[in-house]
Amino acid sequence: MTALCLLAFFCMVGVMVGWHQVWKRVVAPQVEAELEADVRSLPYGESACVTVKVKNHAWLPAPMVRCAIDLPAGLSLRDAAKSAAQSARVPEGNISLAVSLRPREMVKASYQVYGVARGTYRVTTLTLTLSDGLLSAGEARKLDAFVSFVVHPKKGRAPRVTEHMTRLGAVPSSRRRIPTSLDWVDVRPYQFGDSVRDIAWLLSARRNELIVVDRASSFANDAIVVVSAQVDRDYWAADAGTVDRVCEAAYAIIEQLIRQGTTVRLYTNTALQGKTSSKRHHLMTLSGRWSAKQDMALGHALGAIPVFSNARLEQVLQEVAREAVGPCPIKVVTAYWDDAIDMQVQRLRRRGHSVEVHALQPIAAAEAGRPVNAQEGTP
Numbered sequence: 001m002t003a004l005c006l007l008a009f010f011c012m013v014g015v016m017v018g019w020h021q022v023w024k025r026v027v028a029p030q031v032e033a034e035l036e037a038d039v040r041s042l043p044y045g046e047s048a049c050v051t052v053k054v055k056n057h058a059w060l061p062a063p064m065v066r067c068a069i070d071l072p073a074g075l076s077l078r079d080a081a082k083s084a085a086q087s088a089r090v091p092e093g094n095i096s097l098a099v100s101l102r103p104r105e106m107v108k109a110s111y112q113v114y115g116v117a118r119g120t121y122r123v124t125t126l127t128l129t130l131s132d133g134l135l136s137a138g139e140a141r142k143l144d145a146f147v148s149f150v151v152h153p154k155k156g157r158a159p160r161v162t163e164h165m166t167r168l169g170a171v172p173s174s175r176r177r178i179p180t181s182l183d184w185v186d187v188r189p190y191q192f193g194d195s196v197r198d199i200a201w202l203l204s205a206r207r208n209e210l211i212v213v214d215r216a217s218s219f220a221n222d223a224i225v226v227v228s229a230q231v232d233r234d235y236w237a238a239d240a241g242t243v244d245r246v247c248e249a250a251y252a253i254i255e256q257l258i259r260q261g262t263t264v265r266l267y268t269n270t271a272l273q274g275k276t277s278s279k280r281h282h283l284m285t286l287s288g289r290w291s292a293k294q295d296m297a298l299g300h301a302l303g304a305i306p307v308f309s310n311a312r313l314e315q316v317l318q319e320v321a322r323e324a325v326g327p328c329p330i331k332v333v334t335a336y337w338d339d340a341i342d343m344q345v346q347r348l349r350r351r352g353h354s355v356e357v358h359a360l361q362p363i364a365a366a367e368a369g370r371p372v373n374a375q376e377g378t379p
Contacts, residue, residue, distance in 0.1 A: 016134045022060070023132040028139055030057040031101070033067045033128050035145045041300045042115035044154045045079055050113045050147075052126075056101035063133025069095040069126045074117035074151050100133075115151030118244045120304050122148045152299030153247040187211050223257050224324065225250060226316055227268045227283075227302070228334035229309040235269070238308040242335045245360055247302045250333045253358070254298060255290065257331075263287035266301065269309040269316045281316045282323070317344035327352035335360045 031054070038049045052069070056062045071077070071094065099107045123145045131138035187200060190210030198212040227250045231239040250266075257264050266283045284301050286294055313334055320330065321344070330353050332345070337359055348355050 019134060020132050023062075024139070027056070027058045027060050027062050027132075028130050031055070031062050031065055031128065031130055032057065033126055033143055035069065035123060035126055035147050037113075037147050037149070040148060041150050041152070041296060041303070043152045043296075043299055044115055044118065047079070047112040047114045048149065050095070050111045052095065052097050052109045052111070053106060054097065054099060054101065054128075055106035056104065059103045061103055062101040062130065064131035064138070065099050065101055066129040066138075067095075067097045067126060068129070069123060069145070071095065071113065071123065072121035074115065074119050074121045075149060076114050076116045077111060079114045079116070113149075115149065118151050118153045118247060118303050119240070119307070120148060120150050122146070150300050150303040152303040153244065153251045155299075156248060156252045187213050221261070221263055222265065223262045223329045223331065224265050224267065224320055225254055225257070226313070226320065226330065226332045226334075227266065227305065228313045228316070228332070228336065229268065229270050229305060229307060230313050230334065230336045232336060233338060235309045235312045239335075240307040242360070243305070243307045246333050246335055247305055249358060249360060251298065251302055253331055253333065254286065255295070258286055258288075258290045258294065262329075266298075267316050267320055268305055269311045269313055270305050281311065281319050312340070314340045314344045317341070317348065321348055321351065324348075324351075324353065327354070329354045329356065331356045331358065333358045333360070 033052065033054045036051045036053065038051075040048075042048055052067055054065055054067055056065075077095070095111055097107075097109045101107065125142045126145050127140060128143055129138050129140045187203065188211070190199065190204075190212050194212045200211045200213050204211045227246060229243045229246065231237055231242050254264050254266065264286045266286070267281045268283050269281060284297070286298060288294070313332075313336065317332075324330075330348060332355065334341075334357070337357075345355050345357065
């Protein structure tokens with residue numbers, strides 16, 4: 001009886017060891033996993049469907065397969081409201097899938113991933129843990145994923161844009177009430193429907209009839225928005241929270257301009273690739289009616305702006321001065337201000353541009369009750 005028990009025991013151990021060796025050489029190398037996403041651009045608070053595929057290419061079963069994915073900080077399995085309401089101790093950044101696969105079987109599992117913070121996030125690896133189902137020890141290996149997501153800035157309501165910017169410390173400049181010589185293209189007699197701002201009063205008094213000036217089309221229909229990620233004189237310094245607030249404010253301003261029928265050219269001082277040296281800060285141009293397609297394009301562009309800048313704001317304003325054909329409204333959204341930036345703004349105003357500065361306080365300065373720049377003050 002004892003001999004039979006020992007024989008059975010050693011047979012069982014032999015089977016387990018033999019299965020482990022077969023599984024290690026035949027099954028484990030042929031189990032693969034991949035990650036797919038239906039969309040790569042996420043409006044803030046909305047979700048994308050992420051699909052995890054695990055496939056067994058072997059002719060033997062894979063008893064225990066576990067696939068784990070660590071999501072970046074800006075992505076969550078809960079939406080923004082639930083993430084803020086629930087306890088932070090609950091894990092929200094991990095995707096875990098545990099399955100048993102038959103020979104030549106593939107399993108798919110879909111998850112809703114929400115964008116909860118603006119920025120660009122990449123899922124580069126996923127961890128695949130395999131076990132033969134008999135021995136406790138498992139084999140873990142890293143697989144490449146290369147899936148990236150861009151989360152748009154938080155979107156504010158358009159009717160509250162002006163109130164929002166005033167609360168954040170917007171400093172609008174006085175708008176010019178009369179045309180200047182830089183705005184003229186031609187003069188002609190007044191016609192019904194012409195703006196009173198276009199009347200050339202001195203010339204009208206000399207000719208004893210109302211004369212209006214034709215403005216450059218860029219002054220009437222174009223606007224330039226400059227988004228600055230600079231938070232300190234050392235322009236490479238980064239402050240993610242402040243840059244997020246700058247992008248949110250710019251999002252609301254640009255949407256309001258496009259809804260008014262304005263063509264918007266967007267400039268930024270962040271690192272851009274594929275641009276010429278003369279136009280390396282021009283990000284995009286938006287025109288036409290406001291639509292879901294334009295909303296997605298603008299949100300994607302602002303969401304992809306990094307938290308650090310590669311140039312000072314005054315350098316971007318110099319590029320704007322070179323490229324602006326005629327006088328046009330310019331809106332600058334920034335969290336940093338100094339004398340060099342102010343000098344470029346005054347230069348643009350002397351050229352006839354209507355410059356409006358929206359100055360946001362950095363988070364640290366706002367909490368301490370200090371102005372945008374403690375040394376220079378607000379613009």
